Amino acid sequence: MARIGVFVCWCGSNIAETVEVSKVAEVSKSIPGVVYSVDYKYMCSDPGQELVKNAIKEYKLTGVVVASCSPRMHEKTFRKAALEAGLNPYMLEMANIREQCSWVHNNMDEGTQKSIDLVRMMVEKVKRNKPLDDISIPVTKKAMVIGGGVTGIQAALDIASGGIPVVLVEKESSIGGKMSALDETFPTLDCSQCILTPKMVEVAQHPLVQIISYAEIEKLEGFVGNFKATIRKKARYVDVDACTGCGTCWQKCPVKVDSEFEQGLGKRKAIFIPFPQAIPSRPRIDAENCLKLTKDRCGICEKVCPTKAIHYDDKDEFMEVEVGAIVVATGYKIMPVSAFPEYGGGQYPDVVTSLQFERMVCASGPTLGDLKRPSDGKLPETVVFVKCVGSRDPEHYHSYCSKICCMYVAKQTMLYRHKVHHGNCYVFYIDVRSNGKNYEEFVRRAQEQEGAQYIRGRVSSIYKDGDDMVVEGADTLTNSQIKVKCDLVVLATAMEAPDGIKQLAQKLGIGYDQHGFLTEAHPKLRPVETATAGIFLAGCALSPRDIPDSVSEGSAAAAKVLGLLSKDTLDKEGVVAIVNELTCVGCQNCIRVCPYNAIELKDICNRQGELQRQVAHVNPGLCTGCGTCTPSCPSRSIELQGFRDTELYAEINALAEL
Amino acid sequence: MQELVKKAKELIESKEVDLLIGYQSDGEKGAKPLFVKNTQQAEKLIFNQYCLNNLVTYLKRPDVKALKKVAVVAKGCDIRSFVMLLSENQVSRDAIFIIGMTCDHVVSPDGTGENEKCTTCKVHNPHLADVVLGAPVPEKIAKDKPVHYAQLEKLNAMSQEERWAFWQEELSRCIRCYACRQACPLCYCERCIVDFNTPQWIDTRSNPRGNFAWNIVRALHLAGRCINCGECERVCPANIPLMLLNQSLQEEAQEKFAWEAGYDPESQPPLTTFRKEDDEDFIR
Numbered sequence: 001m002a003r004i005g006v007f008v009c010w011c012g013s014n015i016a017e018t019v020e021v022s023k024v025a026e027v028s029k030s031i032p033g034v035v036y037s038v039d040y041k042y043m044c045s046d047p048g049q050e051l052v053k054n055a056i057k058e059y060k061l062t063g064v065v066v067a068s069c070s071p072r073m074h075e076k077t078f079r080k081a082a083l084e085a086g087l088n089p090y091m092l093e094m095a096n097i098r099e100q101c102s103w104v105h106n107n108m109d110e111g112t113q114k115s116i117d118l119v120r121m122m123v124e125k126v127k128r129n130k131p132l133d134d135i136s137i138p139v140t141k142k143a144m145v146i147g148g149g150v151t152g153i154q155a156a157l158d159i160a161s162g163g164i165p166v167v168l169v170e171k172e173s174s175i176g177g178k179m180s181a182l183d184e185t186f187p188t189l190d191c192s193q194c195i196l197t198p199k200m201v202e203v204a205q206h207p208l209v210q211i212i213s214y215a216e217i218e219k220l221e222g223f224v225g226n227f228k229a230t231i232r233k234k235a236r237y238v239d240v241d242a243c244t245g246c247g248t249c250w251q252k253c254p255v256k257v258d259s260e261f262e263q264g265l266g267k268r269k270a271i272f273i274p275f276p277q278a279i280p281s282r283p284r285i286d287a288e289n290c291l292k293l294t295k296d297r298c299g300i301c302e303k304v305c306p307t308k309a310i311h312y313d314d315k316d317e318f319m320e321v322e323v324g325a326i327v328v329a330t331g332y333k334i335m336p337v338s339a340f341p342e343y344g345g346g347q348y349p350d351v352v353t354s355l356q357f358e359r360m361v362c363a364s365g366p367t368l369g370d371l372k373r374p375s376d377g378k379l380p381e382t383v384v385f386v387k388c389v390g391s392r393d394p395e396h397y398h399s400y401c402s403k404i405c406c407m408y409v410a411k412q413t414m415l416y417r418h419k420v421h422h423g424n425c426y427v428f429y430i431d432v433r434s435n436g437k438n439y440e441e442f443v444r445r446a447q448e449q450e451g452a453q454y455i456r457g458r459v460s461s462i463y464k465d466g467d468d469m470v471v472e473g474a475d476t477l478t479n480s481q482i483k484v485k486c487d488l489v490v491l492a493t494a495m496e497a498p499d500g501i502k503q504l505a506q507k508l509g510i511g512y513d514q515h516g517f518l519t520e521a522h523p524k525l526r527p528v529e530t531a532t533a534g535i536f537l538a539g540c541a542l543s544p545r546d547i548p549d550s551v552s553e554g555s556a557a558a559a560k561v562l563g564l565l566s567k568d569t570l571d572k573e574g575v576v577a578i579v580n581e582l583t584c585v586g587c588q589n590c591i592r593v594c595p596y597n598a599i600e601l602k603d604i605c606n607r608q609g610e611l612q613r614q615v616a617h618v619n620p621g622l623c624t625g626c627g628t629c630t631p632s633c634p635s636r637s638i639e640l641q642g643f644r645d646t647e648l649y650a651e652i653n654a655l656a657e658l
Numbered sequence: 659m660q661e662l663v664k665k666a667k668e669l670i671e672s673k674e675v676d677l678l679i680g681y682q683s684d685g686e687k688g689a690k691p692l693f694v695k696n697t698q699q700a701e702k703l704i705f706n707q708y709c710l711n712n713l714v715t716y717l718k719r720p721d722v723k724a725l726k727k728v729a730v731v732a733k734g735c736d737i738r739s740f741v742m743l744l745s746e747n748q749v750s751r752d753a754i755f756i757i758g759m760t761c762d763h764v765v766s767p768d769g770t771g772e773n774e775k776c777t778t779c780k781v782h783n784p785h786l787a788d789v790v791l792g793a794p795v796p797e798k799i800a801k802d803k804p805v806h807y808a809q810l811e812k813l814n815a816m817s818q819e820e821r822w823a824f825w826q827e828e829l830s831r832c833i834r835c836y837a838c839r840q841a842c843p844l845c846y847c848e849r850c851i852v853d854f855n856t857p858q859w860i861d862t863r864s865n866p867r868g869n870f871a872w873n874i875v876r877a878l879h880l881a882g883r884c885i886n887c888g889e890c891e892r893v894c895p896a897n898i899p900l901m902l903l904n905q906s907l908q909e910e911a912q913e914k915f916a917w918e919a920g921y922d923p924e925s926q927p928p929l930t931t932f933r934k935e936d937d938e939d940f941i942r
């Protein structure tokens with residue numbers, strides 16, 4: 001005989017304001033099977049939980065219904081309390097009379113009636129519940145970090161320092177990311193390469209880190225603690241083990257093409273490393289431009305290679321790695337000038353992006369730090385910086401703020417003035433956002449000590465007048481139209497989600513927003529987690545952020561990974577699907593719809609070992625309890641434990657029997 | 659006919675198959691199933707435009723499944739249901755010998771004229787058969803749309819209330835004999851949803867609620883699977899136009915997912931597969 005207890009929570013005034021909680025408790029007593037009911041101000045408080053525990057013992061309850069908030073909030077709390085009192089936790093159900101009732105109604109009578117209905121439904125369900133056991137699953141103590149920029153490097157280093165092996169997957173031929181292309185960094189003006197390369201070397205030398213460069217994720221299977229990733233190692237045409245990185249090949253290669261690393265301002269060869277400090281310092285062949293691969297001519301690199309490391313017949317290779325957790329640190333890209341026809345749209349070489357400007361002033365850049373404008377190599381005497389290009393412009397481009405431009409433009413004005421002491425620089429801005437440690441002081445320094453002239457207003461057009469560029473815009477502080485003649489225009493173009501990020505998110509089964517940035521499980525309380533357990537996020541993959549934030553998040557994600565992988569097994573809920581093998585006909589509907597590949601065919605044999613028939617079989621370790629399989633079964637032969645047909649049917653009927 | 663009898667004798671004599679399922683005369687001009695176990699019985703085999711039964715439906719029976727190898731005489735349309743059974747893991751290709759019969763058309767269930775389903779047939783010359791008998795039929799250009807019973811068009815033109823009234827009238831005659839289920843080659847569950855009683859989702863009594871639940875569930879379970887053989891409607895003792903429901907769902911499958919059941923055993927049925935390019939305009 002069922003002995004059910006009903007516990008009605010006020011949630012302070014959250015519920016009690018719209019629901020007559022004492023009446024709900026009183027009426028609950030009349031539901032068949034209910035032997036105890038009570039209302040209390042905060043059921044989730046310690047005394048509230050004690051109330052539940054004591055009642056379970058005193059009234060020998062076989063089931064409990066807590067009428068309070070969403071099970072997402074406190075189901076765990078109460079199920080743990082039930083367990084402590086000796087009741088199987090799955091014999092406790094929650095009736096959500098807050099989110100589904102008090103918060104969406106304002107009529108006391110209706111709210112009370114609906115609460116009673118919800119309680120009655122859950123009482124009928126819990127009467128039919130069956131005790132379930134949690135499932136313990138083993139954990140693969142290895143992690144994968146996707147993206148070898150500074151964020152991914154930090155995450156990999158921190159995970160590896162915790163003793164967990166890491167596979168670091170980078171899509172380019174070297175790790176380092178965008179930071180490796182920057183000149184100096186705000187707000188301390190330390191050289192980007194000088195602070196990044198030690199980290200690159202550290203991660204490369206770490207015995208627990210395996211770097212897989214020029215590779216992408218092909219497929220991901222499995223679940224938290226037990227992922228299996230297939231990595232596509234793109235054809236490099238260079239045997240990285242045989243190659244010593246001597247450099248003979250790229251010195252002799254006759255093909256010159258625009259360098260991506262130099263943002264198109266410099267040249268590279270068809271066999272190349274992106275920059276001298278590349279890690280691994282092994283070249284790859286650009287198959288689109290290599291004469292051997294496109295026209296079957298040349299072949300010089302193969303001839304000059306002292307270690308015979310060049311293989312023109314190289315193919316993409318696939319490798320599988322089993323990992324327990326994944327950090328996605330895929331970074332960003334910036335919009336090219338060609339996206340802005342009103343600003344010259346890429347037709348004027350002297351309108352550049354801020355990343356191009358970084359290369360123009362960088363000592364390791366194509367001009368070795370000599371500032372020359374791209375069109376004629378002239379030293380720019382006047383430079384105009386334009387902020388919020390593509391950002392904060394919901395009508396035309398992106399609604400969001402790219403966050404870092406205010407700071408790096410201030411920095412770039414300084415870099416410019418340090419190169420050209422007599423030069424003029426103007427900054428068109430909407431606001432100056434400098435909310436970080438020492439950031440405001442940094443911007444003030446640019447304005448007050450380094451001579452950057454800030455003009456508040458948007459730029460309407462940029463055009464060429466003879467040798468000069470002309471920037472026309474508004475000065476909204478003096479309410480006037482202004483025209484600035486200059487030699488060089490730098491556009492602080494918006495940061496965007498990188499190409500292919502949606503496809504990657506789909507492969508990983510994680511969410512992304514309308515801009516293509518990956519979405520966190522909770523913007524405040526779970527900022528580096530995804531909705532998929534075991535997959536974490538860090539850095540600009542989430543939204544624009546600066547280096548300190550990205551590095552912090554790399555560490556934060558690493559802490560999450562270490563926490564997850566510190567245990568030998570993971571406990572998961574017993575809410576998994578189960579097959580009735582007597583009635584299953586093996587039609588494979590459930591197998592096809594299962595998003596987790598958790599169901600497979602099982603042979604049923606007779607005593608002679610002869611195959612009689614095949615039925616579906618659920619791997620409880622893989623099953624997440626999503627329930628997709630259950631409606632696909634034509635004969636109701638697969639059910640989700642904890643949500644069985646009998647339980648749900650009783651719940652629905654309780655509502656219908658009014 | 660000679661070659662059919664000859665082939666059947668050959669299969670039986672060589673013990674290649676334990677049983678051959680074909681057609682025999684019903685004594686008048688019609689045809690009925692024939693189960694051939696010896697060469698003498700094989701003499702009775704016939705094939706003509708009155709061979710309406712979809713004999714593939716016998717392959718789902720446990721006693722037939724228990725045999726090592728079975729031969730079945732099948733028209734192209736019947737083979738489409740075999741293809742579905744294959745893709746749903748219900749038959750083993752090696753356990754079945756298909757004698758495909760070329761077929762210009764069969765008669766309508768009342769025997770008066772050409773069966774409407776034959777006007778859009780793409781398999782006058784059977785696909786996937788182990789042997790094809792009969793003179794090749796020149797492929798005709800099938801109409802673009804699936805068979806559109808004139809009645810279905812009429813029904814679609816009705817208001818919701820009129821349609822409701824129409825089905826109330828039609829389904830009120832259902833006596834819940836489940837002949838539709840038994841005749842359907844794709845209704846193979848060992849425990850049908852209607853026989854499931856913990857809980858009893860479908861009322862088994864012959865009342866409006868139970869009749870609606872049964873007939874709609876039956877049709878929905880065939881969504882994206884029905885191959886238009888028309889057996890359910892043909893065997894219905896109450897003459898309920900069941901194919902109207904099936905047809906309507908078939909059209910949906912074709913329009914929304916460009917899917918026609920029963921041609922390719924490797925392809926995946928639309929309702930249990932996810933494709934990014936699928937039309938999602940039904941999500942509102």
